[in-house]
Amino acid sequence: MKENKFVIKQISVFSENKPGRLAAIARALQEEKINIMAFSIAEADGFGVVRALVDKPKKAHEKLGKLGFNVAFTDVIAVQMKDEPGGLYETARILGEGQINIEYAYAYSGKEAAVLILRVDNVEAAIAAIQRGGGTLIESSLFQ
Amino acid sequence: MRAWDPRIEEMPKADLATMQYRLLKTLVYRLYSFSPFFHRRMEESRVHPDDIRSLEDIRKLPFMYKRDLRDNYPDGLFVCTQDDLVRYHVSSGTTGKPTVVGYTERDLENWTASLARGLVSCGLGRGDVIQVSYGYGLFTGGLGLHYGAERIGATVLPTSVGNTERQIELMQDLKATAIACTPSYLLHMGEVAEKMGVSIKDDTLLKVGILGAEPWSEQMRQRIQEWLGIRAYDIYGTSELSGPMFCECTEQKGFHVWGDLAYVEILDPETLEPLPAGERGEMVITMLQKEALPMVRYRIGDISAIDDSVCACGRTHPRVQRITGRVDDMLIIRGINVFPSQIEYALMSIPEVGQHFQIIVDRKGALDDMLVQVEVKKEAFSDKITDLMSIRKKVEHKLKNILNVAVSVELVEPGSLPRFEGKAKRVIDRRKI
Ligand SMILES: [Zn+2]
Numbered sequence: 201m202k203e204n205k206f207v208i209k210q211i212s213v214f215s216e217n218k219p220g221r222l223a224a225i226a227r228a229l230q231e232e233k234i235n236i237m238a239f240s241i242a243e244a245d246g247f248g249v250v251r252a253l254v255d256k257p258k259k260a261h262e263k264l265g266k267l268g269f270n271v272a273f274t275d276v277i278a279v280q281m282k283d284e285p286g287g288l289y290e291t292a293r294i295l296g297e298g299q300i301n302i303e304y305a306y307a308y309s310g311k312e313a314a315v316l317i318l319r320v321d322n323v324e325a326a327i328a329a330i331q332r333g334g335g336t337l338i339e340s341s342l343f344q
Numbered sequence: 345m346r347a348w349d350p351r352i353e354e355m356p357k358a359d360l361a362t363m364q365y366r367l368l369k370t371l372v373y374r375l376y377s378f379s380p381f382f383h384r385r386m387e388e389s390r391v392h393p394d395d396i397r398s399l400e401d402i403r404k405l406p407f408m409y410k411r412d413l414r415d416n417y418p419d420g421l422f423v424c425t426q427d428d429l430v431r432y433h434v435s436s437g438t439t440g441k442p443t444v445v446g447y448t449e450r451d452l453e454n455w456t457a458s459l460a461r462g463l464v465s466c467g468l469g470r471g472d473v474i475q476v477s478y479g480y481g482l483f484t485g486g487l488g489l490h491y492g493a494e495r496i497g498a499t500v501l502p503t504s505v506g507n508t509e510r511q512i513e514l515m516q517d518l519k520a521t522a523i524a525c526t527p528s529y530l531l532h533m534g535e536v537a538e539k540m541g542v543s544i545k546d547d548t549l550l551k552v553g554i555l556g557a558e559p560w561s562e563q564m565r566q567r568i569q570e571w572l573g574i575r576a577y578d579i580y581g582t583s584e585l586s587g588p589m590f591c592e593c594t595e596q597k598g599f600h601v602w603g604d605l606a607y608v609e610i611l612d613p614e615t616l617e618p619l620p621a622g623e624r625g626e627m628v629i630t631m632l633q634k635e636a637l638p639m640v641r642y643r644i645g646d647i648s649a650i651d652d653s654v655c656a657c658g659r660t661h662p663r664v665q666r667i668t669g670r671v672d673d674m675l676i677i678r679g680i681n682v683f684p685s686q687i688e689y690a691l692m693s694i695p696e697v698g699q700h701f702q703i704i705v706d707r708k709g710a711l712d713d714m715l716v717q718v719e720v721k722k723e724a725f726s727d728k729i730t731d732l733m734s735i736r737k738k739v740e741h742k743l744k745n746i747l748n749v750a751v752s753v754e755l756v757e758p759g760s761l762p763r764f765e766g767k768a769k770r771v772i773d774r775r776k777i
Binding site: 210212214215216242243244246247249251268269270271272274303304319 | 722732758759
């Protein structure tokens with residue numbers, strides 16, 4: 201399958217809710233001179249999942265795997281949000297109308313505008329829907 | 345060969361029970377009359393041989409403990425003079441004094457017969473070459489298997505332990521078809537063989553492993569069988585019982601305990617009441633025919649369950665499941681007996697988590713709280729919290745079903761739980777009682 205240029209490889213790391221785990225992940229990436237562009241932590245009681253967009257995902261995966269972390273690649277997409285009220289609603293509406301489920305989302309402030317990172321149940325369909333709906337997707341090459 | 349001694353091995357259950365009762369009665373009269381130790385113990389328990397009127401009356405008899413052997417070192421429990429002894433074996437105790445066991449000619453005969461039956465029951469006989477890689481000497485394993493194997497007409501290759509490379513060469517050159525050793529030594533042999541460029545599966549005629557003298561798991565059996573291309577059978581025994589005594593048949597559903605030689609009770613370790621067949625509890629063994637060193641209601645400290653139905657192999661003698669724990673490992677959680685081995689067993693059936701685990705027991709208010717930490721496997725890791733939550737639910741549900749007590753489960757990072765060489769210490773008990 202041809203890689204869609206809008207599909208971004210996010211790394212996801214299983215982590216116990218223990219002091220120092222996040223620092224250990226960050227230190228490992230720093231040692232390899234890997235840049236973290238965006239990240240979020242999802243928590244449940246006792247454990248969490250650290251999700252991050254990095255500039256060298258393969259290298260990050262390799263490094264963290266070697267250190268014994270449970271790490272996986274996850275395909276996500278990044279949508280530029282309009283810097284105005286209702287920007288988030290706009291993206292959610294487009295996906296909703298396309299019958300696409302958002303598994304989770306997190307945002308970070310990009311250079312020009314806020315960027316929404318989304319994991320959806322059907323990446324290809326989500327990309328098509330956003331393009332049809334006039335949204336702006338960010339190419340993976342911008343990160344990686 | 346179907347069975348070594350079909351008349352005994354396939355005896356109708358009712359006849360076997362009658363035989364056991366007669367043997368028990370004889371044993372108790374003999375001990376009451378000739379053993380100062382047993383006489384005193386029975387007086388203390390206010391039981392007389394005349395009180396034994398059925399096999400179930402065995403419950404009136406006092407227990408024996410490992411410490412009784414130590415306290416009466418070296419031969420205070422022997423019920424014969426040294427003239428009647430034909431051999432000693434000595435097991436080194438982990439604490440303090442060793443245990444000395446003695447055998448009359450008849451004791452050796454029964455021990456050998458027990459192993460002859462066991463070896464035949466796992467398909468061995470004349471024409472087989474049995475490599476005995478248990479230690480020879482004071483330890484019972486080597487000599488026990490040696491005489492059992494000779495008895496069935498097999499050719500014995502008495503390699504004992506050590507010099508593994510030479511063992512592998514001999515296994516190939518003399519075409520060994522079976523090996524008797526500890527499961528961990530066999531795994532070691534497999535690794536050494538590979539380093540020598542020898543595949544036990546493809547380059548030897550080995551087809552059977554008689555493995556015991558240390559606890560091992562069903563998972564380890566699968567690994568040995570697949571990797572080495574053999575059938576691996578569990579064998580059970582300790583020097584107090586004579587040595588390795590009871591072996592699995594080709595059904596691999598637990599080792600047959602020959603009822604004419606031993607009577608097994610499975611008791612609740614707390615109440616000491618008998619448990620129904622199939623339930624796990626403390627194994628208590630009475631050796632019905634031992635002459636030199638009788639063992640009556642011996643609390644050997646192992647945990648297992650018994651299956652008293654007739655085996656598919658045709659043998660009527662009960663089968664005891666592989667030993668899955670020690671009484672010393674038992675935890676009582678909200679009044680329910682929990683064995684770490686049950687958790688190991690439960691986790692084996694859940695592919696998403698690893699086999700390593702740790703138990704942390706604490707007290708929350710008046711209630712015991714048990715937390716089980718398990719590692720999420722790499723293949724099962726999902727980026728979605730809900731997936732991870734459902735793995736945890738699945739483990740909690742499974743544990744609750746098996747243990748009958750609610751536990752909380754914590755998912756931890758792979759490789760983060762302690763690994764153990766040999767005896768595992770998987771329980772952290774923080775309760776202050
Ligand atoms: Zn059988």
